[in-house]
Every structure is written in structure tokens, then in C-alpha cells.
Amino acid sequence: MCEQVKILVIDDEQIIRDGCSRILSKDGWGVITAENGNQGLNIIQEKLESLDVILLDLMMPGMNGMEVLEKALSICPNLLIIVITGYATVESAVEAMKKGAYDFISKPFTPDQLRIVVKRALERRALQKEAELLRLERERTLRDIATEKSRIKTIINCMVDGILVCDRESCIVLCNPAATLMLKSSESNLLGKSLSQCNLPIELSNIIEEGLRANERGYTSVSHELTIGETYLRAHTAPVRNDLGEVIGSVTVLQDISHLKELDRMKSEFIAMVTHELRAPIAAIEQQLTVLLNKIAGELTEKQEKILLRAKERVKGLLDLIKDLLDLSKIEAGKMVQYKEPLYLGEVIQKVVDLMRVDAEQKKIDLQLFLPDEISIINADRNSMEGIFTNLISNAIKYTPEGGRVSITLSEEGSFVKSQVSDTGIGIKKEDLPRIFDKFYRVKTSQTRQIVGTGLGLSIVKSIVDAHMGSISVESEEGKGTTFTILLPKG
Amino acid sequence: MAKKILIVDDDPDLVEAVSMILESKNYEVSAAYGGIEGLQKAKTENPDLIVLDVMMPDKDGYAVCKELKADPELSKIPVLLLTAVVSKIPTTRYTQQMGLETEADDYIDKPVEPEVLVKRIEALLTK
Numbered sequence: 001m002c003e004q005v006k007i008l009v010i011d012d013e014q015i016i017r018d019g020c021s022r023i024l025s026k027d028g029w030g031v032i033t034a035e036n037g038n039q040g041l042n043i044i045q046e047k048l049e050s051l052d053v054i055l056l057d058l059m060m061p062g063m064n065g066m067e068v069l070e071k072a073l074s075i076c077p078n079l080l081i082i083v084i085t086g087y088a089t090v091e092s093a094v095e096a097m098k099k100g101a102y103d104f105i106s107k108p109f110t111p112d113q114l115r116i117v118v119k120r121a122l123e124r125r126a127l128q129k130e131a132e133l134l135r136l137e138r139e140r141t142l143r144d145i146a147t148e149k150s151r152i153k154t155i156i157n158c159m160v161d162g163i164l165v166c167d168r169e170s171c172i173v174l175c176n177p178a179a180t181l182m183l184k185s186s187e188s189n190l191l192g193k194s195l196s197q198c199n200l201p202i203e204l205s206n207i208i209e210e211g212l213r214a215n216e217r218g219y220t221s222v223s224h225e226l227t228i229g230e231t232y233l234r235a236h237t238a239p240v241r242n243d244l245g246e247v248i249g250s251v252t253v254l255q256d257i258s259h260l261k262e263l264d265r266m267k268s269e270f271i272a273m274v275t276h277e278l279r280a281p282i283a284a285i286e287q288q289l290t291v292l293l294n295k296i297a298g299e300l301t302e303k304q305e306k307i308l309l310r311a312k313e314r315v316k317g318l319l320d321l322i323k324d325l326l327d328l329s330k331i332e333a334g335k336m337v338q339y340k341e342p343l344y345l346g347e348v349i350q351k352v353v354d355l356m357r358v359d360a361e362q363k364k365i366d367l368q369l370f371l372p373d374e375i376s377i378i379n380a381d382r383n384s385m386e387g388i389f390t391n392l393i394s395n396a397i398k399y400t401p402e403g404g405r406v407s408i409t410l411s412e413e414g415s416f417v418k419s420q421v422s423d424t425g426i427g428i429k430k431e432d433l434p435r436i437f438d439k440f441y442r443v444k445t446s447q448t449r450q451i452v453g454t455g456l457g458l459s460i461v462k463s464i465v466d467a468h469m470g471s472i473s474v475e476s477e478e479g480k481g482t483t484f485t486i487l488l489p490k491g
Numbered sequence: 492m493a494k495k496i497l498i499v500d501d502d503p504d505l506v507e508a509v510s511m512i513l514e515s516k517n518y519e520v521s522a523a524y525g526g527i528e529g530l531q532k533a534k535t536e537n538p539d540l541i542v543l544d545v546m547m548p549d550k551d552g553y554a555v556c557k558e559l560k561a562d563p564e565l566s567k568i569p570v571l572l573l574t575a576v577v578s579k580i581p582t583t584r585y586t587q588q589m590g591l592e593t594e595a596d597d598y599i600d601k602p603v604e605p606e607v608l609v610k611r612i613e614a615l616l617t618k
Contacts, residue, residue, distance in 0.1 A: 280502060280546075283575060287508040287602040294605045296515040 005029045005122060006050045010040035010068065011057040011084065016107075020055060023111040024118060037063030037071075044072050044079070053121045056101075057084045058092055066096065073100045078128060080121045084109075162233075162254030165240075166208055168247065170195045182233055182254050201226050204235055204252075211237035211250040225257070232261045264332075271329045275322045282322065286315045317454075324456035327387070328439070331463040340468075342491050343380050345417055346371040346410055352389040353408060359397050360406065367397075368407040375410055378417050379491035384464040391457045392421040392484050399482070400425035416470070416487040423483075428476040436474065437462040494616055495519040497538035499529030499555065500573065501547045505601070509542065509573075512605045513612075526550025530558060533565055540615055543595070544573045552595075560594040569615040572598040 007029055009020045017033040024031050032047075034040035037060055044051065054072065058065030065083060072079055083096040083104045093104040102124065105117045156163055162179030166172055175190045183190070183200060190198050195205045203226040223236045234255045239247040289312040291297055293305065300308065353369050360367040389408075396406040404424040411418050428436060432443045440455040465472045469489055476482040496518045500506045503524060510520045521536050523529040526547045533541060541559070545552035552572055559565045572595040596615055599608060 279575065283601050284502050284504040284508070287505050290602055290604065291508045291511050294512070294515075296511045296605065 005052050006047070007031050007053045007055065007118065008034065008040065008043055008047075008051055009055045010034045010037065010060075010065075011055070012036060012060045013057070016057065016084070019111075020114065023114055027115065029118075029122075036060060037065070037068040040068055041071055041075075044075055048076055052080065052125045053118055054079060054081045055084060055105075055118075056081050058089075058096060059086055066092070066099070069096055069099055069101060080125055080128075082117055082121055160256075162256075164190075164208070164252040164254070165249060166195065166212065166252070167249045168212065170209060170212060172198065173249070179254055182228070182231065182256055184228060201228055204233075207235055207237050208250055208252055211239050211252070212247055230258065231256060232258045268329045268332050271325055275325045275329070279319070279322050279326075282315060282318050286312065286319060289315060321454040321456070324454045324460060327460050328456055328463065331384075331460065331467060339381050339383075340379050341382065342377045343382060343385065344375065345378055345380075345385065345419060345488070346375055348382060348385045349389050349408055349410060349419065352386055352393060355390070356393050356397065359394065363397060363400070364402045365397055365400055366405040367393075368405065370407065370409040372411060376412060376417055376490040378468075378488045380468050380488065381464075384467070388461050388464050388486065389419075389421070391461050395457060396421055396423035396425065396482070399423065404481075412490075413487065415490055417490055419486045419488075421484045422481060424481040427478040427480055427482055428474070429478055433474060433476060437472070493517055493519045494539040495521065495536065496612070497521050497523060497529065497532055497536060497541045499523045499526065499532075499541060499547075499552070500544035501525055501549075502544075505544075509603065509608070512603070512608060515605075516609050518612075526552070526555045529555055533559060533568065538568060540612060541568055541570045542573055542612075543570050544575075544601075546575055556595050569596040569618065570594075571596065571611060571615060573601055573603070574598050575601045 005028075007020075007024055009017050009031060011017050011020075011033070012035055014035070017035065021031045021033060032043060034043055040054075040056070044054070056065050056068055056072075058069075060068075069081060069083065072081060077100065080102045081100070083093060083101045085093045085096075085104055085106050089106075093106070096104060102121055103117055105113060156174070156176045159176060159178055162182045163174065163176045164172060164179050165174035171192065171194045172190050173192070175187060177187075180187050180190060183198075183204075185198065185200075195208060198205075203224060207224045223234065225232065225234050227233070234257050235252055236255075237250055237252045240249045240251055242248045289308055292300070293308050293312060350369065350371065353367060357367055393406065393408065400406055400423045406421070406423045409420045409422075426445075428443060429445075435441045436443065437458050439459045441459075442455040462472055465486055465488070471487045473485050474482065475485070496513055498506050498509050498513075498520060499522075500509070501524055506522045506524065510522060513520050521532060521538065523532045526549050529541070529543065530550075532538075543552045543555055547555075556570050556572065559568065559570060596618075597611055599611055
């Protein structure tokens, strides 16, 4: 979109006006003319934006060229004005240049001379235009940056999550109102201060420092839960890197998770309440069924006995579910593993295996226990440990066909005591493996349909292991068997 | 002469079921439906043995047992604590500890199997 170049010729001599018009329009430039200073100035005022170059005769009747030059430049100092001077009147040319004319041309001139002078002025004009464009662009960019800055500031300040930004020297360089509120501090107490001066919870300072120490390239983020008074916070910290990958600071996002914790607590309480309320009547029903089945309340027909037996089994299943739910809510509330003591795990397992031997013999399952002569003690809750192995071993017996084998081994691995429960049972499908520790998840196959269970056993086991800072893993091959491995830290 | 057993439990259906088990074994049974009533009947009915539920709203079994054992007149009556199994994870040790603290003579998990209950009671009565 090349706008047509506009050249204004101001000269009292018609020959010059016509001559210039003819020469310049041949090159595709638009020419307008004025025959005196006043007319010229009027055009300049009207068409300032579209004028590129002005050719101005210095010697004119009425307002002379010098005066026109001054007035024109006072309208717009950027105007490119070429003065036309009489032959050999260099002095006036110099004077005009001093006053701000761009160039001069002496009369008489050849068409080529005119073209050269105008062309040079036009090149200058192009540069001027480009410079103007760049200036505008820069202005716009600066405005954009300012807008963006203000927008980001508003976003950060409006956020419900707290944000803390630290520089490499652990000095806080940004904190939003949510962060100051969560940390029960004020902006002036945090901003510009180093972490050690801010009186922050020690866990928070630690994870921020940890984030700043992150050395390896790539994205690292640290997440941590902490409490301030009644408030539960979750803090995520990630390092900020420069283009060389060096850590130049860190961003920490704080989330108030108190309401989640409260909901969780209410849920646990609700489950505990409901199960307690359910337990008493169901236990009474089971007791009544026991009395009936023992024929204490009179003889039963074969059919009645069969129905009552089935009813008792169902009630027992319900009671099992309630017990599992209670265990789970107790573990989740942190009430289950409060009594940690130094334990020989071998002793616990031996006791459970002795109890399970009857069940194993009934199914003709070979129950083997391999205990090392010496094993480190662990710090654990005895009841929960019994619970873990009762669950795992009874599962192994349940899911192993007659004549199979269940073996339990105990050994040490690094700073852990390792226990394994293996069976030669039906195994677990690959796609079921990741979910078997989920609450209420039960593997459904034709083989498991007959087996009674609540789907809570393994999630209870996992919760207990977690509460002891241990880990549990499972390996299984369909049709071959399953091995559960538990690692518990040495005491 | 038939031995007299006092059953203390706030659940009337459970009292009835346990009574029937004991009556079928020719024990004389009397019932109390709460901890406070249980203490009174322990004094007035002079039972040979008390089957005592743990979880009761007015006064729990541990408290009742403590008072029984503190009373020189009643301390010789054997007490069988009826504990509700509230957990699949074995709580035997916990129950034993609580049982020892309250000086109960034995404990049994609810719901009870008739033969087990009768065996435990016989053992306590011939002590």
C-alpha cells in the first residue's frame, strides 16, 4: 500500500511550477502547486499529513520565501523543504539551511538535478516515516507492558491461593494479600525480608530453601502440608530458572486446605457414628440367629436351618464390613497406630500363622513360615501388625486352591525389615493390580464370586503400612500366584 | 441347686438370647438393662456370676466392674466381660489390658457361641 508521494511546489513563476509538475509527475509523484506564500501555507496547513516534500522559491513577491519557510517549520518542524534560489545566491541558501531547510537547488536547474534533490529528500522522508512508525510501535509496546504488568498484578492480588516469590538469596520479592493472610503476617513484614527474618513456620522456610537448592535441570516441585494455628496449608514450591538453567529464585503457592481437612474429619466421624449405630443391632441379630441355630429355642426343620444358616452368614458379612469400616476410619483419624513400641516382627507373624493354621489345614494348604535367626526390631503398633498379617495370610489362603502353598518369609533389606507373603493361588490380572489397594475394590472373576469379602482389607493393610512410613507392593501372575512385599523401617 | 447368673446389657434382645442359652444349660438367670441397675441387682439378687456388657450408656462395664471389685461383699463374684468386637484387627491385647485393669475375671467377644460361653462360665464357677 504505497501511498502516492505528494510534492508541493511554491513558486510565483508559472514556468517553474509547470516545469516541476511535468518532470516530477513523470516519475509517478503527485504534485500540487501554489503561486504565492500564503497559498502555500494554506495548503501546508490543510494537507500536512500527506505532504512529503516542499519545493519553495525564496524570491517571491508578497510574503518572501524565507518567511514562508519559518512559518511552515513552525507548523511542523519535520517538514522537508527544498529551497529554490536564484543563480549563485549561496548566502540565502545557507541562511535558509540554517533556518531548517533540508536542501537547496539553484535556478536554473536541469530535470535531473531536480530529480536528484527531490529523490534524496524523499529518501529522508522515508526514514522519517519509518522512525515515526518505530516510535509509535515502541510506545505501544511500553503501554502493553504496563498493561500486562498491571494485569498480572491484579491477577496475583485477586488470587485465593497465596503466592510467595523469593530470589536466590531467599529474600521475599513478591507476596500477594492471600499469602500474607494465610501466614498471618503483613506485606511490610514479608516483602524485602529474608526468610529467616520473617518468622515463617519452619517447615515452610525449609521447603522454600529446598526449592532454591534444586540443581538438576528440569521441572522440580516440592509439595508439603503444614499447619499454622487452626489453619492447614498445602505449599507447592518450584524453582525459577534463567536461560542458562540456573536457579534464580523460587515461587511458592500456598493453598488453604482447612475446609478439606474439616470435611475429611466429618466424614470419618460420620462413618464411625453410623457404623457404631449399625453394629449393635446387627450383633444382636447374629446372637439371636445363634440361639435359633443351636436349637435352644426349639427344634428346626432342615429347611429352616438352611435358611437361618445362610442368614447368619450374611449377617456375619455385614458385621465384617462394619469392623473394616471402623478400622479404616480409626486408621485415617490416626487413632489406630498410637501405641508404637519396639517389636520383633517374627514373633507377631508366628502368632498369626499359628492362628491361621486351622484354616490352612482345612483347605489342605501347606502354610510355611521362614524366620531368620536374627532380625532387627521395628517400631510399630502390635495390633496393627497382627492386622496386616491376618489380612494378607487369610487372603492368601482364601484365594489359593486346595493343595496349594502359602509361604511367609522375613528378611532385612537395607534399613528396612522385609516381609513377604506368597501364595500359589489364582493370581491377579495385570489390569486389576493398580487398584487392589483402593477402598471397596474387589477383583470380579468367576473364581472370586464365591469368596466373601468387603473389599476393604487391602486398603486397611496399606493404610497401616503408610502410617508406619513403610511401603507395600504386589507382584502377581494369573494362575500362578501372588506375592505381597512389605518394607517397614527398622526401629 | 442351680447357679444364678446376672446378665447386664442394655440391649434387651441380646439379654434374651444370652438368657436362653444359659437357661438351656439349667442356670437361673436374672437380667439388668443398664450399668446402674446391674450394680443394684448384684447386691440384691446375690448372683454366683455376672455377665457384664462393656458398652452401656448410663455406666459402662469397666466402671461397673471397678465398683463391684471395690465392694468387699461383691468382689468375690466372678465377672465375665462381654466385649463387642469393634475391629477386625485383633484387639485381644487391648481388651486383656482393660480387663486386667478392671479386674474382670474373663472376657468374651459378642456375639457369643453357646458352647464357648458355657465353657467359660463353668471354668469361672469351679475356680
